[in-house]
Amino acid sequence: MPILPHFYIESLTPLYQDVQLSELFPDSKFFVDAVPLFTPQEIITNYLQAKEQEGFDLKAFVKTHFILPAETDNTYSSANKSLPEHLTELWNVLMRKPDEQGGTLIPLPHAYIVPGGRFREVYYWDSYFTMLGLQVSHRVDIIQNMIDNFAYLIDQVGFIPNGNRTYYLGRSQPPFFALMLAVLEEEKGKEYISQYLPQLENEYAFWMDGAELLGDDHRAQRRVVLLPDGSILNRYWDDRDTPRPEAYIEDSHLAERSGREATTVYRHIRAAAESGWDFSSRWFRDQKTMETIQTTDILPVDLNCLLAFMESYLSHLYQGSNEQQSAIMIKRSVQRRKAIQQYCWNESKGFYFDYQFIDRSQTNCYSLAALFPLYMQIADKEQSSKIAKTVEEKFLQPGGLITTLNTTGQQWDAPNGWAPLQWIAYKGLKQAPYHHTTLADQIKQHWMQNNEKVFAETGKMMEKYNVADMHTKAGGGEYPNQDGFGWTNGVYLKFLSEK
Numbered sequence: 001m002p003i004l005p006h007f008y009i010e011s012l013t014p015l016y017q018d019v020q021l022s023e024l025f026p027d028s029k030f031f032v033d034a035v036p037l038f039t040p041q042e043i044i045t046n047y048l049q050a051k052e053q054e055g056f057d058l059k060a061f062v063k064t065h066f067i068l069p070a071e072t073d074n075t076y077s078s079a080n081k082s083l084p085e086h087l088t089e090l091w092n093v094l095m096r097k098p099d100e101q102g103g104t105l106i107p108l109p110h111a112y113i114v115p116g117g118r119f120r121e122v123y124y125w126d127s128y129f130t131m132l133g134l135q136v137s138h139r140v141d142i143i144q145n146m147i148d149n150f151a152y153l154i155d156q157v158g159f160i161p162n163g164n165r166t167y168y169l170g171r172s173q174p175p176f177f178a179l180m181l182a183v184l185e186e187e188k189g190k191e192y193i194s195q196y197l198p199q200l201e202n203e204y205a206f207w208m209d210g211a212e213l214l215g216d217d218h219r220a221q222r223r224v225v226l227l228p229d230g231s232i233l234n235r236y237w238d239d240r241d242t243p244r245p246e247a248y249i250e251d252s253h254l255a256e257r258s259g260r261e262a263t264t265v266y267r268h269i270r271a272a273a274e275s276g277w278d279f280s281s282r283w284f285r286d287q288k289t290m291e292t293i294q295t296t297d298i299l300p301v302d303l304n305c306l307l308a309f310m311e312s313y314l315s316h317l318y319q320g321s322n323e324q325q326s327a328i329m330i331k332r333s334v335q336r337r338k339a340i341q342q343y344c345w346n347e348s349k350g351f352y353f354d355y356q357f358i359d360r361s362q363t364n365c366y367s368l369a370a371l372f373p374l375y376m377q378i379a380d381k382e383q384s385s386k387i388a389k390t391v392e393e394k395f396l397q398p399g400g401l402i403t404t405l406n407t408t409g410q411q412w413d414a415p416n417g418w419a420p421l422q423w424i425a426y427k428g429l430k431q432a433p434y435h436h437t438t439l440a441d442q443i444k445q446h447w448m449q450n451n452e453k454v455f456a457e458t459g460k461m462m463e464k465y466n467v468a469d470m471h472t473k474a475g476g477g478e479y480p481n482q483d484g485f486g487w488t489n490g491v492y493l494k495f496l497s498e499k
Helices: 013-018 028-032 040-050 058-065 083-093 124-136 140-157 177-188 190-208 245-258 262-275 301-318 323-344 368-375 381-395 419-430 437-458 486-497
Strands: 224-226 232-234
Touching: 028 245, 040 058, 083 437, 083 486, 124 140, 124 177, 124 419, 124 486, 140 177, 140 190, 177 190, 177 301, 190 232, 190 301, 232 301, 232 323, 245 262, 301 323, 301 368, 368 381, 368 419, 381 419, 381 437, 419 437, 419 486, 437 486
Parallel strands: none
Antiparallel strands: 224 232
8 A cells, every 4th residue: 555645634624624533533643544445536525425325424434445543452461560571571562563554654664662552653752762761671673773764764755754654744853863873872882873974964954954044034944043143043843834634623623713824823733743742831922822822933942952962963973084064063063052041041030941032032931841951961050050949849749840830731731741851850950060969869769659650550651640649640632641651661761770
């Protein structure tokens, strides 16, 4: 069966517009992950004819015209296994072999780890935290496979998409590829990693595309933004301005409620999906309601920290073979770090914030994105002490760190906590030159105890956790909490290995 381009989904919109498919299936994503057995034209023709007939059964129609995704494998049992044993064995349960299936799935050349639950494909930034656990489990073979898959995607489509689905080809996710290579370098050395330099160069070019066009008449181009002092920082973006196929109904309704131009709202929604924080009050103008979403107007502190690392890592790989290019990249990294300090640091509040470049002001939303400057060693010691004080006073909860201080019903807000941000905060606070070891260890202990409590009760590791009330499940967002779960497993194992 052929791989279908993203626009085939849009050609099926009569199905979306006439009925709530999400009432028939677990979620909107379930339908777009199905494999069509006929061309879109044939499906729509058949649908328009069939729906007029008495006793029309939509679910039966869909099952006749599509191969539906397989149900989640619940046969694996954690009974009589310790949590570390469970997680080590779970890698094989979450592994997917190279898949030539058609539909929206993009086949990859090597086996890979999926997060679990409704997430049946590989995800970009999830994979870095999964790799941390794979490294502890001595599964360097899988780390190698996943990096080779990402290199393959860069070669094929020019960047690493959100996930290996054609409906994700308008956007990426937080750029962790350089950090993945750094993990593999720990295992195989710099000389081995040098083979991935062309792919990392292309990854960087993707994020910086349009920078050469910036000037007085063009302050923003795709993912790059020119600031008044000549600095260039990045934002999240998506090349499409239509509803996401995997959330078509939700996006359409939101655009209607907002009273704003629909294409603008769709672009902001998609950009927030590229951030991985989908969704959070970080992206809302009023920090309360998604109808005020403004993602493409924001320069996120965490994204720019990741790009500063990518620039410095490129400089590292160029050393010994292209000293001129190495010097260029380290200069860019230094310039970006200075811009992060200038535009995102708030001295009076002692914290980092995202920057709204249209308003020329910080967003004032407290979030764990502020810990990325510590993780990437951009903050100085005095800044780290102020951040640590805020984290201890405002973010630390019995079950770990809350994501933001806002309770909005969105999954990347209070009271939820997420594994990747626990690790970023822990490592950022603990490493030199900051040495906030006591607080870092508290974060680790609170989070691991939360994981262990839920595992003891359910035999599962979850996508996210309620860290404020460990007796209540995490919720919020567009879909139920998922179990599995790739990055949660990875971070737990990495924490377990930390002394």
